[in-house]
Amino acid sequence: MNERDEPIRDDEMSTRGGDVTRSGTDAAGCGRFSMDLLELAALAKREREIEIDPQLELHLVTCKFCARAVDQFDRNNTFLHGAFLEEIASVAAARPANTDPNHRDSGGKDTEDFDGPIRGYRLGPELHRGGQGAVYQAEQIATRRACAVKMLLGGRFAGEKQRFRFEREVEVVAHLRHPGIVTLYESGLTRSGEPWFAMELVEGARFDEFVRSHEQSPRQLVELFRKVAEAVAYAHRRGVIHRDLKPGNVLVDREGVPRILDFGLARIAEPSREGGEAAATEASGGATMAGEFLGTFAYAAPEQLAGDPAGIDSRCDLYALGVMLYECLCGRRPFEGARSIAELVVQKTMSDPPRPRTIFTSVDADLEVIALRLLAADPARRYDTADALVEDLTRFLDGRPILARDDSFAYVVRKNLRRHWIPATAAGALFITIIVASVSLFLAYQNAERERIRSERTLASFQKALGSANPETGAGSSSMGIDDFLALVEQQVSTELVDEPYQLAGVLRTLGLIHLGFDDAARARSAIEEAHRVQADGFERGEVSAAQFAETEFALARVQFNLQEFALAEATYRRALALREKALGREDVDTVETMRHLASALRAQQRLDESQAMLEDAIRRSAAFPDTNAANVIRVGLLHGRATLLAAREDVVAAVAQYEQALNALLEIVPRDDWRVGRTRYNLARVQMCTGDLKRAFENARESEKILHEKKGVDATMTRESASLLAAIRAMAAQSGVAIEESASLDAGEASPALNADGG
Amino acid sequence: MDLDRTTTALLAGLFDPRNAAAWEAFDRRYRPILLGFARNCGLKDDAANEIAQETIVRFVEEYREGKYDRSRGRLGAWLVTIARYRMIDQQRRRGVAKVERGESAMIDLDDEQSVSAAYEAERRRAVLREALEELATKTKTDPKTIRAFEMLVYHGLSPAQVAEDLGMSTHDVYLAKSRIAAKLREIVERLEAEFEESPGDWGAGGRPSARLDA
Known part of the structure; x- marks a missing residue:
């Protein structure tokens, strides 16, 4: 692995002295592994795909020097997956031939795709062309994977903000993984800014053609239709609405499995329309297009046709499913004979479709009820969720009575509790307390009367969720997993608050923070980003207050920080800070807490002077804090931050004193076994180890491990870190022959002499 | 930063009608941007050339007459304003229907935001192009390393394939990608500073580079 044929010449690249690897020289490893390997x-x-020597991986757990070097390298790599490389590639693709002919020597074969519209793909024959764009059969050159590439025409994403939003939307959709949904592999923008999407290539028949050409019993038909509904339900639970469901977007593959195409793409394509020609122009315009548009609009819900984006939610997909079901049952669409969009809108909103049983008397009465409920002009009269529809279809297939609007939570509980069982013990109770406390905090932000009414609904839906999961009332189970429980809460509130997106976003943010507390940054990110997306829109429209949006920005920054995206976290903290300064005041506890976090993000980027300035400013402002426990905890946090900064400057002696000061202050306001005490002792132990005070380092590390083990669980990163620190100190003591008292435990009397040292 | 290359320095040179070098440098930097910008707006090559030419001439005239006040806006915005009027004028002269759609769709010249976005996109591309050029010609980077980067990033090949084609280890391919990307980013940041076109740079209290002309 270390044998190299010298393709990279660091000295000449001069990146070592430049931005990217400067940090590498700042934080040299311990020397056991080369800097290249780090x-x-x-x-x-x-x-x-990069495989790392297991020896090195192991080493990184214990060696702080190497781990720090790796972290610093990583911080400088944040742009590797960003838009920057995309930008470079698109410019390179447009550039005339490479100036150096030698560059072409071994790569002649890919010149053709070099000039193609989409980097990395070879386009084949056109499969379909519609009003929105064209679909091509294609091959991903690198993997030789066959796929379909869809190009949306007429919409440009020229600005940075638009591009950013595009990428974010795509990310959500790309995470959908369901047998009933065609997977989105990749996407991007062409040189001229038109979006393209590479997706799974599915061979199959359109849903309506399949139904027409295959003799189906009503039962088989409902089974097929239920699969479509299940896929829709799955996507809705993840916050993705299709918005353009129609038989042409559902392909039935050779195994008879329906696969939905273009999930979420309608929304992604939206910003392009805002910028360019509005969709309305197309809709009211050309007579030549009328046929196609009328075809599409047959599946559009009345609220979509009304053109009010605020009135559209997941229930528009239910309407489309209603039209499809109706078509299956009756062999015709519910509203026919309209010659213009206007006429269609009038029909859809003013009249009911003919009852299916008046067309075919053999249609089952339950199926008729289901179809007509889906086709209700008022979204509130449709099923609340696609899950509810799936449930009714299942009941129909099982020969049980359908529920229509009964969204029984006990049912969801039974169906979902499968994995990760944990006993509903004290931990479970604590957990519920956390949620209730978080919700109360969230509710505290709601003060206006209108908001209060909504809040009551939020709280009620939570109580319902908690009540249903309570083993004593019998609806839940005597044991359940944390993940399952959170999933349940999320599902329940998503159902209850489907028409209150901002409330839902607030709850998602809370859930995200709980995930973060349990070390699940990935889930935290998806929940909080969704919340952020919704609230950002709301904030722009003035429907979400600055204080609320700041809360979400702050949560997002914490996730980013946790995922070590420090530059991103910095930017987000700054936005949160600006909002909070304006909404809450410069000396507000939350404002100052934001500054403390911002200082950490700066420190993590090695911008120590800026970090210190921020921290000192925060400490100055904290002088105006009220004498409450929460404010005092934040004050101590600032002292802790100061100590960590000293440690980052490698001034370990001063850091020890500062940590001790923070610990003493902390012990005055929280119990001795509070997790923050554990964390502070851990940090203190680390710097004490560096000063060579192994005895005290050992005592603090042991106490820290004990507390964190109990409070954060054995698997938490913090607990593992303190355990490995403890092991490292033991090893070091054994090596250097220092006696550390294994049996002694810290009690109040013993801690004080060490901690009374002047904090400076 | 190469101070002679800053837009500030270029503009200072343009005041002197005899300073051919300044004229040329300005032309070299802004003509390709204006050309690409006009094409972005949907113009065919000859029409785009005409716009680029007219815009540069008009700008230099107005600049020398002292009509361009830097404190009032960015250079790019000024150029866009000139070019936009030229294009509207050209449209009128040539009788181009505004509703034309399809491959070479015109962007709506009344929509200032789209027009500015088209310019900004082209300006950014010019910076990136120059960065790529600089990477290939002015740095002493091993061509093989650059090639590995190109194959990965431009052509979407897998690291394993690139490693095989170039006879490198996959680990070195990954290192090449990250180091070239870092190098490029560094160059781009420097060039952006030289262009001084980031929002705010030309207004009062911009980045230090903008204070050069204060």
């Missing part, structure tokens, strides 16, 4: 280990965090 750089690779950092890259491996982002490029999963």
Whole structure:
């Protein structure tokens, strides 16, 4: 692995002295592994295919020097997956031939795709062309994977903000993984800014053609239709609405499995329309297009046709499913004979479709009820969720009575509780307390009367969720998993608050923070980003207050920080800070807490002077804090931050004193076994180890491990870190022959002499 | 930063009608941007050339007459304003229907935001192009390393394939990608500073580079 044929010449690249690897020289490893290997280990965090020597991996757990070097490399790699490389590639593709002919020597074969519209793909024959764009059969050159590429025409994403939003939307959709949904592989923008999407290539028949050409019993038909509904339900639970469901977007593959195309793409394509020609122009315009548009609009819900984006939610997909079901049952669409969009809107909103049983008397009465409920002009009269529809279809197939609007939570509980069982013990109770406390905090932000009414609904839906999960009332189970429980809460509130997106966003943010508390940054990110997306829209429209949006920005920044995206976290903290300064005041507890976090993000980027300035400013402002427990905890946090900064400057002696000061202050306001005490002792132990005070380091590390084990669980990162620190100190003591008292435990009397040292 | 290359320095040179070098440098930097910008707006090559030419001439005239006040806006915005009027004028002269759609769709010249976005996109591309050029010609980077980067990033090949084609280890391919990307980013940041076109740079209290002309 270390044998190289010198393809990279660091000295000449001069990147060592430049931005990217400067940090590498700042934080040299311990010397056991080369800097190249440490750089690779950092890259491996982002490029999963890189295999790292297990020896090195093990080493990184225990060696702080190497781990720090890897972290610093990694911080500088944040742009590797960003838009920057995309930008470079698109410019390179447009550039005339490479100036150096030698560059072409081994790569002549890919010149053709070099000039193609989409980097990395070879386009084949056109499969379909519609009003929105064209679909091509294609091959991903690198993997030789066959796929379909869809190009949306007429919409440009020229600005940075638009591009950013595009990428974010795509990310959500790309995470959908369901047998009934065609997977989105990749997407991007062409040179001229039109979006393209590469997706799974599915061979199959359109849903309506399949139904027409295959003799189906009503039962088979409902089974097929239920699969479509299940896929829709899955996507809705993840916050993705299709908005353009129609038989042409559902392909039935050779195994008879329906696969939905273009999930979420309608929304992604939206900003392009805002910028360019509005969709309305197309709708009211050309007579030549009328046929196609009328065809599409047959599946559009009345609220979509009304053109009010605020009135559209997941229930528009239910309407489309209603039209499809109706078509299956009756062999015709519910509203026919309209010659213009206007006429269709009038029909859809003013009249009911003919009852299916008046067309075919053989249609089952339950199926008729289901179809007509889906086709209700008022979204509130439709099923609340696609899950509810799936449930009714299942009941129909099982020969049980359908529920229509009964969204029984006990049912969801039974169906979902499968994995990760944990006993509903004290931990479970604590957990519920956390949620209730978080919700109360969230509710505290709601003060206006209108908001209060909504809040009551939020709280009620939570109580319902908690009540249903309570083993004593019998609806839940005597044991359940944390993940399952959170999933249940999420599902329940998503159902209850489907028409209150901002409330839902607030709850999602809370859930995200709980995930973060349990070390699940990935789930935290998806929940909080969704919340952020919704609230950002709301904030722009003035429907979400600055204080509320700041809360979400702050949560998002915490996730980013946790995922070590420090530059991103910095930017987000700054936005949160600006909002909070304006909404809450410069000396508000939350404002100052934001500054403390911002200082950490700066420190993590090695911008120590800026970090210190921020921290000192925060400490000055904290002088105006009221004498409450919460404010005092934040004050101590600032002292702790000061100590960590000293440690980052490698001034370990001063750091020890500062940590001790923070610990003493902390012990005055929280119990001795509070997790923050554990964390502070851990940090203190680390710097004490560096000063060579192994005895005290050992005592603090042991106490820290004990507290964190109990409070955060054995698997928490913090607990593992303190355990490995404890092991490291033991090893070091054994090596240097220092006696550390294994049996002694810290009690109040013993801690004080060490902690009374002047904090400076 | 190469101070002679800043837009500030270029503009200072343009005041002197005899300073051919300044004229040329300005032309070299802004003509390709204006050309690409006009094409972005949907113009065919000859029409785009005409716009680029007219815009540069008009700008230099107005600049020398002292009509361009830097404190009032960015250079790019000024150029866009000139070019936009030229294009509207050209449209009128040539009788181009505004509703024309399809491959070479015109962007709506009344929509200032789209027009500015088209310019900004082209300006950014010019910076990136120059960065790529600089990487290939002015740095002493091993061509093989650059090639590995190109194959990965431009052509979407897998690291394993690139490694095989170039006879490198996959680990070195990954290192090449990250180091070239870092190098490029560094160059781009420097060039952006030289262009001084980031929002705010030309107004009062911009980045230090903008204070050069204060």
